[in-house]
């Protein structure tokens with residue numbers, strides 16, 4: 001209890017004051033005590049350690065002991081209180097935490113606090129009456145935006161919206177107690193949100209119709225946003241009590257939909273990968289990152305420009321280096337354009353981005369400027385000889401402790417490191433395009449990479465607001481290695497009778513933001529072509545007499561090479577797997593030329609065309625991708641299935657509500673995945689990617705254990721060896 005007439009209830013459950021059953025019980029007990037105590041005239045609710053609350057305990061949603069004390073009735077109890085209740089919001093008030101605050105009669109927030117209803121991001125809706133109270137407080141458009149996107153609102157915006165009554169810069173708890181004292185005795189009726197009508201809009205029906213179209217378009221098959229919408233719509237049509245019943249009904253649908261489980265798995269997976277380990281025993285526990293006061297980026301192509309932008313946004317001073325003045329000037333212009341755009345976006349959120357100061361961003365062609373940087377990211381062309389030349393040079397110029405990172409999507413980190421005198425400082429940092437937007441950073445350690453280098457790269461990822469995933473060194477690392485068999489199958493399906501638009505549609509219906517052919521057109525077909533020429537799979541170095549559709553005894557499709565030979569590089573040339581309105585166009589249209597070309601190709605190679613149904617398209621593309629994942633786990637390239645899933649969700653457009661490829665495999669059931677791979681492998685014995693992984697077979701033989709136990713079967717296996 002606090003001083004004088006104001007009782008203080010403090011939510012206490014470190015680290016984020018999640019509303020566990022114990023925390024809820026304490027809240028209920030506190031309210032009842034305050035109600036019964038005649039000396040208490042008002043109540044103030046705050047959170048321990050400068051955080052109000054991150055909401056319900058997410059682990060509780062999948063716990064069998066979930067039933068018991070519920071949040072909704074406690075919030076009703078708060079609102080019904082005859083004594084004024086004030087919420088003092090510091091740090092965060094999210095989900096159930098914000099719903100508690102909405103039950104209070106007054107809300108004060110610290111200027112640095114953030115609020116939001118992020119339930120939609122974990123596959124749920126604000127199921128403690130939040131969908132009914134928020135529209136009553138701030139109106140339908142703002143409530144719908146907050147509830148269907150889950151975005152965090154800064155305190156200043158919350159004040160403008162009317163979500164909070166006051167924002168303070170000093171002690172929030174003291175301010176809340178002052179306010180509580182002030183409002184003692186004032187009527188509470190107008191402060192009870194459940195009694196307020198939802199503010200009317202002149203065109204509510206039309207507004208809701210348009211809003212639904214937008215919500216569905218952005219959902220890519222995820223259920224939660226649409227059900228959030230329906231709950232808010234109910235608030236506009238029904239009484240508070242009926243709206244709450246509808247909210248409960250929709251909440252229960254989501255809770256048992258499977259998508260909520262996948263999204264909650266993804267939430268914890270993202271946190272689990274922060275705790276990295278390597279097979280040699282290095283780990284996040286013992287390694288400490290080194291501070292990065294200044295960084296450099298070598299190469300200002302598409303990737304380099306994005307990386308420079310990312311570093312500037314993270315407030316890390318950068319040297320941007322190119323091989324000659326012509327490229328430097330081109331790169332400088334492009335970087336400045338990106339930064340101007342980012343600055344504009346940030347201004348909308350009341351932030352500023354400073355980059356015109358040469359101490360923060362310096363462009364140069366002089367390698368000697370790299371002498372005092374703490375970290376270099378090389379982002380030149382994917383060419384081993386060139387990369388080695390650069391690494392040899394920078395290992396001579398940079399100070400001994402500098403970290404030397406290479407942005408590569410497939411090349412061998414050890415070979416690059418071998419060109420230096422300090423292989424322990426060399427590490428792979430695989431950014432995804434556009435590098436200032438995409439969240440994933442694959443961090444690849446080589447044979448000699450030090451634990452400090454890994455910890456520093458992970459820290460850098462965090463500073464860049466990215467999710468870093470530590471993986472081992474192999475061709476294509478994790479993401480691209482799993483992508484190869486997926487893309488390969490998509491092309492084989494074309495040979496067998498399908499079309500790019502049919503295959504893309506199936507994968508986009510599954511939830512991918514973009515199917516494999518649209519993706520290939522976007523990225524440019526020439527990239528893979530160059531790499532295949534380098535590997536001797538096509539082009540002049542191919543030995544005469546090599547069969548058109550076979551390499552090293554395995555099935556090979558020359559289709560992508562043939563498209564490139566026809567000058568079809570994708571969007572950049574206006575033609576690829578699709579046709580575009582012009583070179584650089586973005587709207588993909590099915591191309592009769594390609595259909596005709598495919599028909600001729602099948603005739604030439606005597607391939608009998610057959611109808612391929614959606615199920616086969618999906619399984620032929622996804623199962624080999626998962627299969628590769630099992631091999632990656634068995635080889636120790638990644639330390640758990642969560643790593644693979646985080647990579648796919650954040651770097652490859654895998655639908656988050658399906659939890660990632662390995663989680664998806666576990667929900668389908670490993671015996672089914674194995675049986676299908678066996679079937680397809682028998683039909684296509686010359687495709688190694690369809691041959692079931694030994695680790696997958698082992699897990700099936702062990703009775704299809706849950707995903708969290710997979711790795712223990714691996715260690716048992718290797719212990720025996």
Ligand SMILES: CCC/C=C/C(=O)SCCNC(=O)CCNC(=O)[C@H](O)C(C)(C)COP(=O)([O-])OP(=O)([O-])OC[C@H]1O[C@@H](n2cnc3c(N)ncnc32)[C@H](O)[C@@H]1OP(=O)([O-])[O-]
Nearest residue numbers: 016018054055056057058059094095096118126127128271
């Ligand atoms: C019933 C009716 C409807 C109500 C629904 C809800 O409220 S749904 C809920 C709606 N709320 C949300 O969706 C909010 C989800 N949370 C967040 O967005 C962020 O965690 C953050 C912004 C609160 C803090 O970010 P940050 O970068 O400063 O820190 P960090 O992210 O690393 O977290 C630190 C530790 O706390 C853990 N943990 C966190 N929250 C929860 C939780 N609710 N539960 C359990 N655990 C949680 C997290 O796993 C981690 O544990 P670890 O790995 O150390 O063992």
